[in-house]
Amino acid sequence: MVKVAIVGATGYAGEELLKILIGHPRVEIVSLSAKIDKPQKISQIFPELSGKTDLICEEPDFSKIVPDCDLAFLALPHRVSMEAAPEFLRAGKKVIDLSADYRLKDVSVYEQWYGLKHKNPEYLARAVYGLPEVYREKIKPAQLIANPGCYPTGIILGCLPFLGPSLKRNRKAYPLGLAKGKVSSQNIIVDAKTGLSGAGREKEAALVAEMENNFRAYKVDAHQHAPEVNQELSAFAGERIEITFTPHLIPIQRGILSAIYLQLKKALSQEEAQGLYQDFYKDEPFVKVLPEGKFPQLKDVAKTNFCHIGLKISPAKKIAIVICAIDNLVKGASGQAVQNMNIMCGFEETEGLR
Numbered sequence: 077m078v079k080v081a082i083v084g085a086t087g088y089a090g091e092e093l094l095k096i097l098i099g100h101p102r103v104e105i106v107s108l109s110a111k112i113d114k115p116q117k118i119s120q121i122f123p124e125l126s127g128k129t130d131l132i133c134e135e136p137d138f139s140k141i142v143p144d145c146d147l148a149f150l151a152l153p154h155r156v157s158m159e160a161a162p163e164f165l166r167a168g169k170k171v172i173d174l175s176a177d178y179r180l181k182d183v184s185v186y187e188q189w190y191g192l193k194h195k196n197p198e199y200l201a202r203a204v205y206g207l208p209e210v211y212r213e214k215i216k217p218a219q220l221i222a223n224p225g226c227y228p229t230g231i232i233l234g235c236l237p238f239l240g241p242s243l244k245r246n247r248k249a250y251p252l253g254l255a256k257g258k259v260s261s262q263n264i265i266v267d268a269k270t271g272l273s274g275a276g277r278e279k280e281a282a283l284v285a286e287m288e289n290n291f292r293a294y295k296v297d298a299h300q301h302a303p304e305v306n307q308e309l310s311a312f313a314g315e316r317i318e319i320t321f322t323p324h325l326i327p328i329q330r331g332i333l334s335a336i337y338l339q340l341k342k343a344l345s346q347e348e349a350q351g352l353y354q355d356f357y358k359d360e361p362f363v364k365v366l367p368e369g370k371f372p373q374l375k376d377v378a379k380t381n382f383c384h385i386g387l388k389i390s391p392a393k394k395i396a397i398v399i400c401a402i403d404n405l406v407k408g409a410s411g412q413a414v415q416n417m418n419i420m421c422g423f424e425e426t427e428g429l430r
């Protein structure tokens with residue numbers, strides 16, 4: 077059994093974590109904390125947990141939480157996470173941070189996009205980007221996981237097979253770089269739509285009225301998740317990649333659907349592309365490549381840790397269109413965090429997530 081603490085337990089990501097971890101056979105939840113006036117049963121905050129847990133949620137007191145746990149999930153806003161993480165790290169505890177505080181390797185990029193000074197950049201080099209499909213081997217021994225952002229999770233998974241080498245364990249199974257040279261790594265356009273929970277509980281409340289019967293773009297080519305995608309795709313492809321990214325808000329609660337447009341440099345058939353994606357993800361428990369002619373829909377991934385991917389190759393237009401769907405609160409946040417915990421603790425990777 078691993079003893080876990082959830083800091084930020086009353087937020088969207090914290091609530092989702094709690095619901096997953098209550099059903100996880102290898103986890104004992106030892107602490108729940110959040111910014112809260114007085115200690116309160118978590119089942120009073122989330123009535124659907126009545127009868128499932130007697131845990132109390134209170135203000136974080138690290139002198140009590142740290143000694144009691146083996147691993148902490150930080151489901152906190154960025155800026156707050158980097159104040160909490162060192163408390164656990166200094167004591168040798170594992171940390172999975174769901175915020176953006178440890179995702180960007182270059183501190184100046186973080187400070188530019190998040191508009192604040194990083195408090196402990198010395199931890200950035202040892203933080204492992206928690207995308208299991210790429211970094212599984214590095215996640216196993218890691219002490220600090222920077223859990224990926226919600227948009228980046230779907231976008232990166234949607235682009236990977238076209239941009240670089242096959243995943244390590246698949247290298248023998250598929251010729252290296254089949255798509256490399258056929259699909260351009262430049263001028264990648266991403267048009268993504270998110271449900272309102274992506275903004276967090278507090279901001280969502282304000283958005284609900286504004287977004288009723290509405291649909292709009294925001295932070296056009298200026299969203300803070302773009303540098304995260306650029307960092308990871310560039311590292312994977314071994315060359316500088318900068319996506320053009322237009323996020324949109326849609327009036328649903330959860331889910332992200334991204335349409336990614338990549339330019340073909342040489343002939344690539346639908347069949348070849350399908351084969352590449354199927355092969356690339358064939359051993360991945362949470363990525364499903366849909367058959368030719370099928371495209372993902374949010375209701376199929378809602379409340380699951382799956383990423384669904386559909387492909388359309390248009391040789392005449394020299395374009396590849398990749399559509400991917402995830403639940404922002406599960407594969408885009410808390411489910412992926414539990415997947416990372418499973419890998420770090422040597423559990424079955426799918427434990428608690430099926």
Ligand SMILES: NC(=O)c1ccc[n+]([C@@H]2O[C@H](COP(=O)([O-])OP(=O)(O)OC[C@H]3O[C@@H](n4cnc5c(N)ncnc54)[C@H](OP(=O)(O)O)[C@@H]3O)[C@@H](O)[C@H]2O)c1
Pocket residue numbers: 083084085086087088089090109110111112136150151152153154156174175176224225226273274275276277278279404405408409
């Ligand atoms: N929502 C998503 O789809 C999503 C996806 C991927 C990653 N993330 C990231 O995950 C993190 C949490 O997101 P969220 O959507 O769950 O946000 P949220 O709904 O706003 O929840 C934030 C949580 O942090 C707590 N908190 C805030 N300031 C605190 C402080 N100073 N001390 C202790 N607790 C504090 C809040 O407590 P109170 O409620 O009492 O204020 C709440 O429990 C963020 O960094 C976000 O960027 C979110």
